[in-house]
Amino acid sequence: MDETATAKVEGGDGAGGGTMMRTLKIVLSVMGLLIVAGFAYIGYEVWRRTNDTEYRAAIEAERAARRAPAPASEGVMRARAPVAPLELPPGAIITDTVAVGTLLAVTVERIDGTQTLYVIDPRRGDLVEFLRTQPRGR
Numbered sequence: 001m002d003e004t005a006t007a008k009v010e011g012g013d014g015a016g017g018g019t020m021m022r023t024l025k026i027v028l029s030v031m032g033l034l035i036v037a038g039f040a041y042i043g044y045e046v047w048r049r050t051n052d053t054e055y056r057a058a059i060e061a062e063r064a065a066r067r068a069p070a071p072a073s074e075g076v077m078r079a080r081a082p083v084a085p086l087e088l089p090p091g092a093i094i095t096d097t098v099a100v101g102t103l104l105a106v107t108v109e110r111i112d113g114t115q116t117l118y119v120i121d122p123r124r125g126d127l128v129e130f131l132r133t134q135p136r137g138r
Contacts, residue, residue, distance in 0.1 A: 049055050088094075091111030098105045106118045113135030119128040 088108060089110055092108050094106055095109045095115070096105075096107040100119070102121065102123060104120045104122060106120060108116045108118065110116070115133045117131040120126070121128075
């Protein structure tokens with residue numbers, strides 16, 4: 001066998017190709033080790049968090065805080081919703097309704113030109129009237 005045939009069999013091109021192949025193998029091995037180390041770390045974190053009582057208590061406290069009702073802002077009048085449906089004055093029309101998170105904002109325009117914004121919490125039946133406008137010129 002001549003020299004060029006030997007280089008092709010060994011995977012080199014005769015001009016340092018063996019070194020390049022060796023370097024590629026080393027780089028791929030290091031990348032494989034990093035992937036294995038990353039999965040091992042993720043597994044460790046999952047195990048640690050499932051067995052850490054302080055971490056679970058903090059998560060439960062955060063969930064409970066999300067479920068707790070938000071305190072009423074100053075200047076907001078809160079009243080228990082009546083058993084009967086909301087009655088509008090004669091001639092009043094609902095001009096707009098908007099869902100705001102879990103609340104429903106309803107704008108009512110009265111016949112005298114005033115507008116009232118009602119915020120209703122359908123889950124609790126709470127009704128909040130917190131903004132009433134007057135028409136211009138009054």
